[in-house]
Amino acid sequence: MLGRLVKQYYALEYNVRLTYLYSAFFCSSCSIILDQVLAGYIYVLTGSNEPVGMVTGIIGLVRMLVTFPAGYASDRFRRDTVLKFAGVLGLICAAISLSAYISGHMLLLYVAYACWGGYFAIQRPATEALFADSIPNGQREGPMTTKYILMNVVGTLGPIASIVFFYIYGDSWSLSGLQIVLCGGMIVGIPGLAVLFFFNDDLAYENNRRANNRLSIIEDGELSDLDVTPRGKERSLLLQNDSDNEPPELWETANTFYCLGPRHIPFILFVTDFIMYNGAGLSISFFPLFFQNVYGLTPSQVNLLFVIQPALVVLL
Incomplete structure (x- = not known):
């Protein structure tokens, strides 16, 4: 055991x-x-x-x-x-x-x-x-309970x-x-x-996930560079803009319990x-x-x- x-x-x-x-x-x-x-x-x-x-x-x-x-x-x-x-x-x-x-x-x-x-x-x-x-x-319920x-x-x-x-x-x-x-x-x-x-x-899992997402975006952008057509260039620019200007996560501003949300945790x-x-x-x-x-x-x-x-x- x-x-x-x-x-x-x-x-x-x-x-x-x-x-x-x-x-x-x-x-x-x-x-x-x-x-x-x-x-x-x-x-x-x-x-x-x-x-x-x-x-x-x-x-x-x-x-x-x-x-x-x-x-x-x-x-x-x-x-x-x-x-x-x-x-x-x-x-x-x-x-x-x-x-x-x-x-x-x-x-x-x-x-x-x-x-x-x-x-x-x-x-x-x-x-x-x-x-x-x-x-x-x-999946945090189990580890949190174990820690407690x-x-x-x-x-x-x-x-x-x-x-x-x-x-x-x-x-x-x-x-x-x-x-x-x-x-x-x-x-x-x-x-x-x-x-x-x-x-x-x-x-950390979340940091690895974000890094992998950025890496996949960069790889997709490099592959799209092979497409020299105007549509290919436009797609490449969009991918680069997405990697530079990631939108904030919705949960950061959403209220999850009445009028309280993650921003109120501190x-x-x-x-x-x-x-x-x-x-x-x-x-x-x-x-x-x-x-x-x-x-x-x-x-x-x-x-x-x-x-x-x-x-x-x-x-x-």
């Missing part, structure tokens, strides 16, 4: 494979460095709930500010170039985060997660656009690893234990950041991130502290809750 899965994986489009690989590494890392362990670490370090909300708010604010220029860059420049820039920024974020975890310096932690907010705003539009362009139109399930499955790996660590080395909210878990989670995400340097716009993503990260700063980020302080749950018990939640999402 494993061999069959490997064959199916290699049968996928190049950029689709890389997207799955990136998701496997980095989503498992994010389940540690962005969720319950981080909240517990900040609370133990400062003895206050306020910095937990500050970190989440900083991520959301920076991500909101960078979303529009990042989306413009994804449209204006090659997506693989944007992802390489995101990869460099991600490695810088990882280095700052590791330094902040080890030193316990809150100002450095704020800087690190501000950089992460910029990273997510730059990486997400380029990755999603290249992922979609690497799948034929009308994969993200939820690997999202349980971080909490599971944390449970194992706390079970072996002591199930208590100690600063040293939380530092080790956070550093380990950050190291797991580094291979995912390295994957960003290998995406390739030229291997605004929808903007509003989604704004609501999600501000809402998380007011509620979800404090769930681990609520369970810790009110119910007296240990780190492994809190992590167990965060294993059950994505597992139920996948099953249901």
Whole structure:
């Protein structure tokens, strides 16, 4: 069965494979460095709930500010170039985060997660656009669903690893234990950041299709040059004009859902991130502290809750 899965994986489009690989590494890392362990670490370090909300708010604010220029860059420049820039920024974020975890310096932690907010705003539009362009139109439901399930499955790996660590080395909210878990989670995400340097716009399905269409037009034009009659010359000129002035795709301006269409996607993503990260700063980020302080749950018990939640999402 494993061999069959490997064959199916290699049968996928190049950029689709890389997207799955990136998701496997980095989503498992994010389940540690962005969720319950981080909240517990900040609370133990400062003895206050306020910095937990500050970190989440900083991520959301920076991500909101960078979303529009990042989306413009994804449209204006090659997506693989944007992802390489995101990869460099991600490695810088990882280095700052590791330094902040080890030193316990809150100002450095704020800087690190501000950089992460910029990273997510730059990486997400380029990755999603290249992922979609690497799948034929009308066949994206399966790969999109697979990616969503994969993200939820690997999202349980971080909490599971944390449970194992706390079970072996002591199930208590100690600063040293939380530092080790956070550093380990950050190291797991580094291979995912390295994957960003290998995406390739030229291997995307949609780009290959457009290139092949242009090539066929050019070849047809060269063949028509053999026809020296006035009609042949006229046909050659028409082919050249078609290749130089391709009409815009109708779907770019059409409304596909009531008054909304593809041109509204950047605004929808903007509003989604704004609501999600501000809402998380007011509620979800404090769930681990609520369970810790009110119910007296240990780190492994809190992590167990965060294993059950994505597992139920996948099953249901």
